[in-house]
Amino acid sequence: MTQIDLYSILPISVLVAFACLLLLLEVFYPKGKQKEIGFFAAFGFALTMGLAISQLGNTISGFGGMVALDGFSNFLNVLFLLTGILSVAFAYGYNKRMGIDRGEYYVLIMFSVAGMMLMGQATDLIITFLALELLSIPLYILAAFSIQKEESEEAGIKYFLLGSYATGFIVFGIALIFGATTSTAFAAIIASIAQGTANLTLLTIGAALLLIGFGFKVAMVPFHMWTPDVYQGSPTSVTAFMAAGAKAAGFAALLRVFSSLFPSLAADLAPVIAVLAALTMIIGNITAVAQTDMKRMLGYSSIAQAGYILMAFVPFADEAVRATAISAGLFYLVAYTLASFGSWGVLMMLEREEGKGLSLADYAGLGKKYPLLAFAMAVFMLSLTGLPPTLGLVGKFYLFRAVMEGNVLWLAIVGVLTSLVSAFYYLRVIVTMYFKEGAPVIIQDRLAYWAIGSCVVATVALSLVPAPLFAWVSNALISPF
Amino acid sequence: MIPVNYYLILSGVLFSAGAVGVLIRRNSLVIFMSIELMLNAANLAFVAFAKMHSANPAVVHNGQIFVFFVMTVAAAEVAVGLALIVAIFRKKQSIDVDQLNQLKG
Known part of the structure; x- marks a missing residue:
């Protein structure tokens, strides 16, 4: 692991370290004063935002081509951190009013934002998958955060079941792409397609499964049925975060994966995406x-x-x-x-x-x-x-x-x-x-x-x-x- | 020696069984098991593809390491999912998804 590697994921590492620290701090904080964790969380987001902005203009690839820091991911990092700050600001008063001002809320938001940032940076399908889960699992918990309310519980389980269903499609899609091209790294997949050694049938099915999986995440019709229920049942502070952040992260992954890996399949995929968008x-x-x-x-x-x-x-x-x-x-x-x-x-x-x-x-x-x-x-x-x-x-x-x-x-x-x-x-x-x-x-x-x-x-x-x-x-x- | 293709066919069948199971079952636990079945079908596919290219160690490592990641993530999902299901069962004495009908419109 070289300095370049670490630099490419610096904002993410700082954010995750901060979240772990807050998780520890929260245990020693007296009950009823935990909303002060919100201050620290906002500080952590601001610090990370500063780091992300300082990285603007860099184009580097780290960890043997598994993550990339480029204009695209840099822009999205700033956007995701902004989402994080806004959701802390809204949740600070709201969670207290609703009786859910527990410190974990901010920690989970921070983990989820770290997942989103990793999603924009991923250039290996392993990382895409891990980032997706790092983003989703805290969100399942957050949706059910107001656990005394039946609606929130219901939102949590619905989001959880459909979200993991989508994950199943994504993992199987990645498996087929791996089978078609013998790699999960973007660079190797692109090379394999360019050389014509890839199995195009498997690749197309894999791409379609990825489209279904990410379609669930961004609430694309016909994979949108969960959205209104989950948005209605979750605490509003969480809903705001899901509607803005999680959706943007889904699009980040779709853009990165499809425009890097599958331009050669456009004749098959582009009309499908157009119809789905309509x-x-x-x-x-x-x-x-x-x-x-x-x-x-x-x-x-x-x-x-x-x-x-x-x-x-x-x-x-x-x-x-x-x-x-x-x-x-x-x-x-x-x-x-x-x-x-x-x-x-x-x-x-x-x-x-x-x-x-x-x-x-x-x-x-x-x-x-x-x-x-x-x-x-x-x-x-x-x-x-x-x-x-x-x-x-x-x-x-x-x-x-x-x-x-x-x-x-x-x-x-x-x-x-x-x-x-x-x-x-x-x-x-x-x-x-x-x-x-x-x-x-x-x-x-x-x-x-x-x-x-x-x-x-x-x-x-x-x-x-x-x-x-x-x-x-x-x-x-x-x-x- | 069983040909590698058989494993792939099995994996496809398992995945389809899981995907259909999620849609037609009404018990949250069974739905959850079907989802796990889908993930494990993917794991089987990864290992089978790795075996298919066993001459190239990089491919073998790539495929088999992915399986470990999927298993770890699935464990994390189980931790969250079972907690949610238990919480719902405590309140409703039922984990039938048809009874989750507070939200509609």
Whole structure:
């Protein structure tokens, strides 16, 4: 193990070391004071974020080609750490209100974020698999974190069973790819395909199994059935983390694996992915229209959003368009993370201990009574719809452009039409907030206010000046081998 | 000497049995066992492929080491999964997934 090896996973190692330390600290902390662990966790995330930012611009490969540090993984590391910080900020007050302020919460979030970061960096299928499990197993526990509630338990077991089912597909897919190419290292797999020694039948089946497995993780139709239930049953602080972080990590793995390993299978895979993306957008958006529970509505909305991000995959084998498409996907991922985290944050402000305050009717009158919070929610809803002046509009614009450059015009049309459908249920929230009478109750939580505020500012400011972010995602390339 | 292909066929059959088992069984424990069956089918495939290329030690190591990783991760999953199932059983006196119906809409 050389210095280069260690440097390539430095942020991950620091984060994991920090998490282990907190796990020890938590034992010696008196009960009822454990939320102070949250401070340490936020510090750990900030420290790691500093390290990740200091690594920008590096392109190195470590551990004999098992992990890579390149623009792509560097960008995602920063994004995942941001997710971690935001979820600590939201959970700090929320978990106390819900009576689940236990120190393990932050530790599990840290382990899960470490898994996500490793997922973006993995260039060996062994590492992809380990990272996936490092990310998922803490999430199974987190989903059931509010164990005294039946819904949370149910969410936990559903997520666990379907998540492990997906893992089964992924492991068997990796086994077939190993059989087809005699290796699990990306470089060796690519070489084997290029030399024509690979067994293409096995390879295609393996790739399809991987697509199914990752499809479960990112909630792609028809593997999305668990999403609304799990999102509704889990504590909202966990749901926010799952909706933003876990989904982004799934996409990171899909992008990395498919665009590195399977360009040669594009003729078979690209049409399938295009159809799945279209189905995801259509079914996600149409089902969301019928929801009155806000958590469920946002759950279906997150399925639909996965469909939009999935569009960035369709031209994954087209050399000329691939870079544009991947950067458009990453750009939209940022827009989605900010807007979805922010709107889950608003939900947490209105949710009360008994699990009330979660239906659409509870938002009536919010505009009159709490104009700032209502404004924030309105910005997030506009961003998720893709209307100005928000980052969602810019993101969708780049996405549709990438898809059109990839010559899949029909998919772009489906994207635009389903965005129109989605406007119905997103704008319904705004209408309810501003034009209906009601007496909403919110919880005063300064930290959450700050977190929501920074999401609003970022969503609006980055849409007015998208150039820096766009320059960054354009450099976030997957390094070739 | 049994040809390596037979192991691969067995592994495919085990995987399919597991995948179907998850879909048609209603008891959480049995579903969980089916998932383990899928993972072990993959392990069998790894070892069989490694054996197929036994002339090349790198391939053998790669395949067999993956099996150890899968076994370790499966053990971690069991720890979490069984804890969840026990917690549910304590509350409901049943681990039938059809009774997990609080969440719908």
